[in-house]
Each structure stands twice: as C-alpha cells, then as structure tokens.
Amino acid sequence: MKYCVILAITAAMFSCAPDKSKMNNEQYPDQSSGKSAVEEVIANPTKGIGAVKNVTLKSPLEQERVSRGLAIYEMKCAACHKLTDQRLVGPGWKDVTKRRKPEWIMNMATNVDVMLEKDAEAQKLLELCLVRMPNQNISVGDARDILEYMRSNDGEK
Amino acid sequence: MKSVNKMIAFLALAGAIVAVNSCKPKGPQDAVVGNAAEKVYVAPGKYDEFYNIVSGGFNGQMSVYGIPSGRLFRIIPVFSQFPENGYGFSEETKPMLMTSHGFVPWDDLHHIALSETKGEHDGRWAFANGNNTPRVARVSLKTFKTEEILELPNSGGNHSSPFITENSEYIVAGTRFSVPVGDNRDVPISSYKQNFKGTISFIKIDPTTGRMNIGFQLKTPGVDFDLSRAGKGPSHGWFFFSCYNTEQAYTLLEQNATQKDKDFIMAVNWKKAEEYIAQGKGEKVKAKYAHNMLNESTHTASSEMMTEVLQLDPTVLKDIIYFIPCPKSPHGCDTDPSGEYIVASGKLAALIPVFSFTKIQKAIADKDFEGEYAGIPVIKYESALHGEVKKPGLGPLHTEFDEKGNAYTSFFVSSEIVKWNVKSLEVLDRVPTYYSIGHLCVPGGPTAKPHGKYVIAYNKITKDRYLPTGPELTQSAQLYDISGDKMQLLLDFPTTGEPHYAEAIPASLVMPNSTKIFKIEENNHPYAAKGEKEAKVERKGNEVHVYMTAIRSHLVPDNIEGIKLGDVVYFHVTNLEQDWDVPHGFAIKGAANAEILIMPGETQTLKWTPDEVGVSPFYCTDFCSALHQEMQGYARVSAAGSNIPLKFSTGVIAEEAKSSPK
Numbered sequence: 001m002k003y004c005v006i007l008a009i010t011a012a013m014f015s016c017a018p019d020k021s022k023m024n025n026e027q028y029p030d031q032s033s034g035k036s037a038v039e040e041v042i043a044n045p046t047k048g049i050g051a052v053k054n055v056t057l058k059s060p061l062e063q064e065r066v067s068r069g070l071a072i073y074e075m076k077c078a079a080c081h082k083l084t085d086q087r088l089v090g091p092g093w094k095d096v097t098k099r100r101k102p103e104w105i106m107n108m109a110t111n112v113d114v115m116l117e118k119d120a121e122a123q124k125l126l127e128l129c130l131v132r133m134p135n136q137n138i139s140v141g142d143a144r145d146i147l148e149y150m151r152s153n154d155g156e157k
Numbered sequence: 158m159k160s161v162n163k164m165i166a167f168l169a170l171a172g173a174i175v176a177v178n179s180c181k182p183k184g185p186q187d188a189v190v191g192n193a194a195e196k197v198y199v200a201p202g203k204y205d206e207f208y209n210i211v212s213g214g215f216n217g218q219m220s221v222y223g224i225p226s227g228r229l230f231r232i233i234p235v236f237s238q239f240p241e242n243g244y245g246f247s248e249e250t251k252p253m254l255m256t257s258h259g260f261v262p263w264d265d266l267h268h269i270a271l272s273e274t275k276g277e278h279d280g281r282w283a284f285a286n287g288n289n290t291p292r293v294a295r296v297s298l299k300t301f302k303t304e305e306i307l308e309l310p311n312s313g314g315n316h317s318s319p320f321i322t323e324n325s326e327y328i329v330a331g332t333r334f335s336v337p338v339g340d341n342r343d344v345p346i347s348s349y350k351q352n353f354k355g356t357i358s359f360i361k362i363d364p365t366t367g368r369m370n371i372g373f374q375l376k377t378p379g380v381d382f383d384l385s386r387a388g389k390g391p392s393h394g395w396f397f398f399s400c401y402n403t404e405q406a407y408t409l410l411e412q413n414a415t416q417k418d419k420d421f422i423m424a425v426n427w428k429k430a431e432e433y434i435a436q437g438k439g440e441k442v443k444a445k446y447a448h449n450m451l452n453e454s455t456h457t458a459s460s461e462m463m464t465e466v467l468q469l470d471p472t473v474l475k476d477i478i479y480f481i482p483c484p485k486s487p488h489g490c491d492t493d494p495s496g497e498y499i500v501a502s503g504k505l506a507a508l509i510p511v512f513s514f515t516k517i518q519k520a521i522a523d524k525d526f527e528g529e530y531a532g533i534p535v536i537k538y539e540s541a542l543h544g545e546v547k548k549p550g551l552g553p554l555h556t557e558f559d560e561k562g563n564a565y566t567s568f569f570v571s572s573e574i575v576k577w578n579v580k581s582l583e584v585l586d587r588v589p590t591y592y593s594i595g596h597l598c599v600p601g602g603p604t605a606k607p608h609g610k611y612v613i614a615y616n617k618i619t620k621d622r623y624l625p626t627g628p629e630l631t632q633s634a635q636l637y638d639i640s641g642d643k644m645q646l647l648l649d650f651p652t653t654g655e656p657h658y659a660e661a662i663p664a665s666l667v668m669p670n671s672t673k674i675f676k677i678e679e680n681n682h683p684y685a686a687k688g689e690k691e692a693k694v695e696r697k698g699n700e701v702h703v704y705m706t707a708i709r710s711h712l713v714p715d716n717i718e719g720i721k722l723g724d725v726v727y728f729h730v731t732n733l734e735q736d737w738d739v740p741h742g743f744a745i746k747g748a749a750n751a752e753i754l755i756m757p758g759e760t761q762t763l764k765w766t767p768d769e770v771g772v773s774p775f776y777c778t779d780f781c782s783a784l785h786q787e788m789q790g791y792a793r794v795s796a797a798g799s800n801i802p803l804k805f806s807t808g809v810i811a812e813e814a815k816s817s818p819k
Contacts, residue, residue, distance in 0.1 A: 074688040074689075074690045074691075075677055075678070075687050075688040075733070076677065076688070076733065076735060078688060078689050078690060079688070079689050079706060079708040079711070079713070079733055080708065080709075089708075089709065089710070089711075130783055130784075131709055131710065131782050131783060131784060132782075134708075134709060134734055134735065134736040134739060135735065135736040135737070136734075136735040136736065137674060137676065137677075137735035137736070138735075
C-alpha cells in the first residue's frame with residue numbers, strides 16, 4: 001500500500017512537470033511499459049490505462065491519418081461500431097471525441113483487456129453492451145489514425 | 158541429505174511391504190510409490206515443462222500433450238479429415254489430402270521427427286509419415302497446422318520414415334514392402350526375388366521454408382525396411398536402416414520371414430550419394446506423385462502432380478550402401494547421442510547388438526566383408542560390433558537415450574523398459590509397463606542433446622488400466638521418472654489413436670513462437686471479406702459465392718435470397734476477430750459436409766449444394782460470446798426456374814415485416 005502511495009506521488013510530480021520537448025507523433029512508449037496498472041489509474045483518471053499518456057492533436061486534421069483510419073475502421077471496427085450515435089454491438093462513434101479524452105480512446109483500442117478489467121468508464125460500457133470489446137490487434141499508431149478519423153466523423157476540419 | 162535418508166527409509170519400508178505382499182496377485186495399481194502425484198501435478202494455470210508430439214497411428218493424426226501432466230492440448234489432423242476444425246472438409250484444405258490415387262481422406266500415421274539444428278531440437282517443424290498411401294507431412298510448430306504433404310512414388314508403404322538428419326538436411330522414407338517398380342509391374346507375386354525392389358527416398362528440406370522435395374531415391378534389394386535413424390556427430394552423413402524379410406518371402410511372413418538367424422542393418426552413406434548426383438550419375442525416371450502445399454497468406458492448399466524422380470542404383474554405384482548382419486528381424490535402429498553407437502533391436506533376439514560407427518568404417522576400409530547380398534557388400538558381424546547386451550528381456554523394439562550415457566529399450570514381449578549403459582552394455586534397471594510397450598520417448602532422446610528426466614511408454618494393450626468402455630478401449634501411455642538411478646512410474650494417461658513414435662521437446666523452444674492470430678491485413682485469400690463493407694454475394698453461372706464476415710456476434714450477410722436449386726453455394730467466411738482464441742464456426746442445414754472452424758483473421762470455405770426449396774438457417778458453431786445463440790441467419794432457396802433476384806443484407810428490416818400481424 002505504502003509503495004503505491006509513493007508511486008502515486010512520484011507519478012503526480014511527473015504529471016505536473018512541464019512538457020518535455022514534443023515527441024514525434026509516431027513515437028510512443030512500448031505498450032508493455034514496466035509501470036503497474038494501478039499506478040496509471042491514479043495518474044490518469046480520464047486518460048485510461050495503457051501506453052498512451054499524451055496525444056498532441058493538430059488542426060487542421062492530418063488527412064493521411066484520416067484515410068488510414070477509415071481503412072482500419074472498415075476492416076476492424078465497422079462490424080460493431082456505427083458512425084452515428086446508434087449502438088450496434090458497441091456504442092456509435094458520433095461525438096466520441098467530445099465525450100472522451102483522446103488518450104482514453106487510444107488506450108481503449110490498444111489495451112482493451114486491461115481497460116475492461118480496471119477502468120471504471122470502460123466497465124460502464126461493458127455493463128451497457130454486455131459484449132466484451134475484442135482485442136483487434138491494433139497498434140498505437142493505428143489507434144492514432146482511427147482517432148483522427150473519429151475527429152473527422154465528429155465534424156472537425 | 159535428510160531427504161535422501163528419508164527416501165532410503167521410505168524405499169526400505171516400501172520394499173518391506175512389497176516383500177510381505179509379494180505373494181498376492183498384482184493389481185493394476187501396483188508399482189506407483191512415493192511422491193508420484195507431486196511430480197506430475199501441474200497446478201491450474203501453470204504450464205507443462207515439455208510438449209509431447211505423439212503420432213495417432215490409424216487415426217492419421219498427431220496429438221499434442223503436456224509432460225509431466227499427460228494433458229491433451231490439441232489433435233492436429235494430418236492424413237485424415239477432422240470434423241473438429243473442418244480439415245479435409247473445407248475447400249481450402251481438401252487439396253492437402255490429394256494423392257496419385259485421388260482424394261485419400263484417411264491414413265495411418267506412425268512416426269514423428271522434430272526438426273533439428275546442429276543435432277538439437279530447434280522447435281520449427283514436426284514431420285510425420287503416412288504408412289498406407291506412402292506420404293510424409295510437415296506440420297508447423299508455430300501454427301500447429303499441416304503445411305505440406307509429399308507423396309512417395311515407388312514405395313509399397315512408408316514405414317521407415319520420417320527420420321531426420323542433424324541439420325534437417327533430409328528426412329527419409331524407406332518402403333516397408335518391396336514391390337515391383339518401373340514399367341513392368343504386372344508380374345506373378347511368386348517372382349518376388351526377380352522383380353520386387355525396395356526404395357529409400359531422401360527428402361530434401363529447404364532450410365528456410367521447410368519445403369520438401371525428393372532429393373533422390375535409392376533402389377535397393379527387395380526386402381522389408383522397418384525403422385531408421387540418421388548418424389550424428391562423427392557419423393553425420395550416414396543413415397542406418399533396419400531390414401527384415403531378407404528371406405524375400407512373399408507369403409506367411411510370420412514363418413517364412415523368420416528363418417534366418419540374422420537379417421540386416423543397412424548403412425547408407427548419403428554424402429557419397431550426393432557426390433554421385435553431383436557427377437550426374439543419377440537417373441531421372443518417370444513417376445507420379447502428389448505434392449501438396451498450404452499457402453499461409455491465402456490460407457489455401459494446392460496440389461501439384463509431380464512427374465519424375467531421381468534414382469541411384471547402389472549395386473552399380475558402389476560405396477553407397479552396406480549391409481551389417483543383425484539378429485533377428487531387427488525393428489528399432491537407433492543411434493546414440495554421440496553418434497558412435499547404433500543400437501539394433503531384433504524383435505525375436507535374446508540380446509541387443511550395439512554396433513560401432515568407427516568399427517564399421519574400419520571394416521569398410523579393410524574390405525572386411527563376409528560376402529555380398531544381392532550385389533551389396535555384407536560387413537562381418539563381429540567386425541562392426543561394439544558388443545551385445547546379454548539377456549536384456551524379451552522382444553526388444555526401440556531405444557532412446559538420456560544425457561548420461563544410458564539407453565532405454567522397450568520390450569514388447571516381456572512388457573518392460575530396460576535401462577542399460579551404452580558403453581559398458583550392463584543392464585542397470587528394469588520397470589514393468591502396462592501393457593506391452595511399443596515405442597518409447599525420452600525428451601530429446603533421439604538428438605545429440607537429450608534432456609532426460611522422463612521416459613514415456615506408449616503401450617499396445619490397455620486392458621484393465623481404465624474404466625472400461627466396451628470392447629474398444631482408450632489407447633494409453635505411461636510416464637516414468639528417470640532422473641534417479643531407478644526408474645519410477647509416475648502416471649498413466651490415455652491417448653487418442655494408437656500412439657507409435659513420439660518426441661518430446663522443451664516448452665521453451667516452442668511456446669514463444671506460437672501464432673496467436675492471423676493478421677487480417679495479411680489475409681490474401683481471393684474470397685476474403687476484410688471488413689463488413691466487403692461482404693457480398695456474387696453469382697458466377699450456377700455458382701454462388703458468399704463473401705461472409707463473422708465477428709461477435711453476427712454474420713454479414715445474414716439474409717440471402719435468390720439462390721436456386723441447381724446452384725452450388727460457397728460460403729467463404731472471414732473471421733474478422735483479431736483476438737487470441739476467438740474462432741467462429743459456420744454450418745448450414747443440409748450441407749453434406751462438416752462444419753468449418755475459422756481462426757481469427759482466417760478465411761475458410763464451406764460448399765453447400767441445396768437440395769430442396771425453402772429457407773435454410775445457418776449459424777456460428779463455436780460458442781463465441783454471450784450472444785452466440787443470436788449469431789445466425791437465413792438462406793432462401795427457390796425453384797430452379799425462379800426469377801427471385803440475388804440479394805443479401807444484414808440488419809435491414811423490410812416494410813412488410815414492420816407491420817404487425819393482424
């Protein structure tokens with residue numbers, strides 16, 4: 001317990017620190033980072049649990065990402081997620097980028113098993129949909145492309 | 158020290174009890190002592206230490222067990238159709254079972270050879286032989302799927318196979334039955350001596366892909382080839398085969414092929430054969446045999462008919478093969494980890510001869526021959542002999558080795574495993590098996606680096622070991638601890654099919670490479686639907702192709718209309734899941750076929766020829782989610798002349814259906 005508290009404090013200290021030099025968008029830490037899931041929940045209540053800590057969004061949208069995101073959506077997501085607000089197997093995607101932090105969305109896509117285990121928001125969705133979101137073998141880079149496509153779906157330019 | 162003392166005390170006590178009870182008839186529960194349960198217990202969620210890849214005999218399959226628990230993990234269909242996953246039933250896998258005799262959906266799988274690098278297991282492939290319709294197969298130890306099957310021409314039955322060289326250069330395939338070969342095959346059976354020939358095929362393995370092709374075939378005198386092993390270390394470049402029926406009997410072999418005191422071990426210098434080939438001395442002869450390959454990116458097998466094979470005649474091309482006399486009807490022919498000793502087990506002999514590779518080489522150099530057999534030099538028995546294990550037991554069959562210089566030989570008739578020292582030839586220990594052991598397996602036992610620890614007995618008779626299930630009983634194996642001086646029976650475990658040879662390999666060499674899913678991005682199946690947007694139905698003449706997707710928990714399309722009687726419908730089902738262990742299944746009413754099972758990211762095809770007008774339900778056959786029972790759909794079949802247009806949908810509620818029934 002003590003150890004967790006210390007970790008939390010350490011994590012909090014880091015999260016307050018000014019941003020390091022901007023990371024290249026393609027570079028993300030290894031998904032199997034050594035930190036325990038508990039620690040990350042404490043650090044990021046709304047960003048979810050996983051490799052994605054900070055996402056920098058650009059405006060206007062990065063069109064290359066949007067089109068890659070669309071292709072991944074059609075192959076791996078469309079079977080369960082509509083682009084409207086209508087729920088199919090999982091929730092519709094309309095306005096998801098307004099409801100959730102980008103990090104939460106990307107962690108949900110890339111680290112779904114841990115999210116369903118530990119993240120309260122993800123668990124609420126499971127109670128609603130009653131089908132566990134499958135691990136669709138999506139890399140962090142893929143998830144970033146999907147996020148851009150979601151932003152486009154939500155009307156961002 | 159304390160525990161050793163304790164154990165000695167315990168053994169003494171156990172001995173005393175056995176001594177007291179020794180007059181009582183023995184029950185099947187005898188012979189298990191001490192901490193056996195502890196040694197085989199693998200706690201829930203924990204892993205076994207070894208994979209045991211076991212032949213399935215007449216079920217034509219390979220099965221995968223954990224050691225020491227004896228738990229069955231997988232049955233891998235190889236030479237037989239398998240309803241559990243649609244192998245040999247799905248359109249993609251049917252070509253794997255094609256042969257020069259057409260589609261052969263069942264064979265007899267006897268022996269396993271795991272791929273090796275530098276004499277040690279490398280965890281890449283498992284090879285197996287098809288005994289009846291002569292074939293060899295290669296199974297990937299990443300996907301645990303049969304990736305390739307190669308038929309063998311001029312073979313009467315592929316028993317002496319698929320033993321492997323120390324760098325997986327070759328696996329061999331020796332015919333069990335000699336038969337007439339070539340153009341003149343319609344001959345009297347009684348002309349065996351003149352017309353019947355044996356062949357040994359050396360199958361070359363591509364070091365990167367594992368792809369097999371027949372490097373060359375040796376023509377041999379007409380005898381029966383039984384088993385084989387490659388040399389290793391100093392004897393690398395040589396292969397040793399046991400031969401029986403050197404009497405060349407063609408009827409009542411039980412009597413007529415057991416006349417001579419000695420048959421032969423055949424030593425083959427395959428490097429010499431390679432030299433002759435390099436000199437262009439091989440002869441290409443016409444042959445017809447199938448070569449079947451699974452394409453990993455299309456998930457589809459194809460079958461090609463081959464037309465020729467390269468043959469060498471060792472009666473003309475000298476120094477390729479030599480015979481060594483061996484008592485009596487030899488069966489197992491096993492090289493020890495050092496590569497120096499060749500252990501030959503005469504099924505009917507009361508001793509085990511052990512030959513020395515060094516002495517064989519010297520005898521050949523000195524031309525220390527006792528004569529010729531069918532044009533092949535026969536080395537003098539004594540000149541090749543390291544020594545004999547005297548009175549080891551009755552009916553020796555097979556020998557495996559540990560890392561300490563010991564051999565473990567199975568005895569069918571006296572139903573026991575006998576441990577003996579390879580160099581001193583001294584018998585060290587014996588344990589009974591229940592009952593009538595055939596093959597046996599020490600992890601890494603046939604390699605240059607055995608892992609020891611266990612020996613597994615594959616028994617031919619089960620009798621009273623398990624709850625009876627009518628006349629047909631389970632097949633059985635038994636696990637023994639060989640880490641101490643005395644072998645200790647730990648466990649009985651049932652097996653599927655009749656287990657012949659098996660190999661065991663440390664889990665650490667296989668487990669990290671195990672494929673979890675097929676990446677949907679890399680699926681190049683021509684009928685794949687990579688996403689629901691690509692799901693569709695197309696008509697090509699009277700063929701209807703359904704590009705269907707499956708994901709928890711719906712099929713797209715799930716309403717199909719416009720199929721007519723006389724059509725042949727192909728359901729190409731792509732599993733869109735990308736998560737480990739989420740297969741979907743597919744079945745449709747009236748399909749004269751098994752269901753298919755589709756792994757994540759894979760596409761598999763079920764062919765359906767509707768035979769009546771109406772609406773046929775289809776559904777997912779593998780319980781996939783809480784809404785698995787909802788994963789279903791309908792296909793409408795209309796009369797042959799009907800003008801119902803082809804259409805398909807999912808989730809579309811038609812107007813007429815919306816209005817509630819009055």
